[in-house]
Amino acid sequence: MDYRIEKDTMGEVKVPADKYWGAQTERSRNNFKIGPEASMPLEVIYGFAYLKKAAAHTNHALGVLSEEKRDLISKVCDEILEGKHDDQFPLVIWQTGSGTQSNMNANEVIANRAHVLKGNKLGEGDRLIHPNDDVNKSQSSNDTYPTAMHIASYKMIVENTIPSVEKLRDTLAEKSQKYWEVVKIGRTHLMDATPLTLGQEFSGYVSQLNHGLKALKNTLDHLSELALGGTAVGTGINTPEGYAEHVAGKIADFTGLPFRAAENKFE
Incomplete structure (x- = not known):
């Protein structure tokens, strides 16, 4: 395998010559050889792409990033979201608590x-x-990683989980109506019990799924709050004025979902 030399504050690192990642990603690959490679979910990686694109647009709008840099960062983020660079994110889920390695990846x-x-x-x-100076401008691992997780979780819930549960609920509701008058023996304590209809039994499953859907939907308001703009400890140090609200608005625009800046970024 051919390698190139990448450098960080700790020195030189050999990185596979054809890979886009750099020194800190390679250090993580070597330090956290736990489980299968690339176990960090792609949904989280795509969350990073959304927020990095939004940060570039916000930093440009607030006068701290050039238009050329904004457009280049945005183009790469769009490529990531199109799945063109899935093989460039080799890290495992086992890393530091703040997710620094995936942020740097x-x-x-x-x-x-x-x-x-x-x-x-x-x-x-x-x-x-x-x-660091451009792609990670106005950011910290402490606010990017939670933001990426919120974006990933919200999208998965509304695009996959809720529709799937609703489809199952509707199917069982149809069965409940179809078999409403089919009498069967109830069971309790591994014994026959008093009778009920098969439709009544299915209606219980429908009710459980309806309550589950309510619980899922109740999580969305909190998930829509984004930590981005809090930077390292929640104070927003090293961000231009108005950054948090602006970047959350950009993420909402790019995802089509109602994300907003968290009122309390110390959470």
């Missing part, structure tokens, strides 16, 4: 892919976009 992939989109060769020449 996203930053490094975006910066290096942007370098190539500019017509450069991976690992050669000066990069226009820096993983």
Whole structure:
């Protein structure tokens, strides 16, 4: 395998020559060899892509990032969301509590892919976009990782879980009506009990699923609150004024979902 040399504050690291990730991602690969590679869910990776794109647009709008950098970061994020770089996120779920390695994995992939989109060769020449100074501008692992998880969870619940449970609920409701008058023996304590109809039995399952749907939907309001803009400890240090509200609005625009800035970012 061919390698290139990437550098961080701790020194040089050998990285596979054809991969977009950098030194910190490679260090994580070597330090956390636990379970299968790339066990970090792609839904979380896509959450990072949404928030990195939103951060670039917000940083540009607030005067701290150039238009060229905004557009390059956005283009790479769109490629990630299209599934074009799924193999560039090799990390496992076992890492530091703040998710720093996955945050840096996203930053490094975006910066290096942007370098190539500019017509450069991976690992050669000066990069226009820096993983920390540009892609991670106005952010911290402490607010990006929770934000990515909220985006991923909200999307999975509304796009997959709720529709699937509703389909199951509706199917059982049809069976309940169809078999409403079919009498059967009830069972309790491993013994025959008093009779009921098969339709009545199915109606109990329908009721359970309806309550489950209520519980799922009740989680959405809290999940719509995003930590992004709180940075390292919730104070929002190193962000331009108005950043938190603006970036949450951009994420809502890009996802089509009602995300908003969390009122309390110390949570």
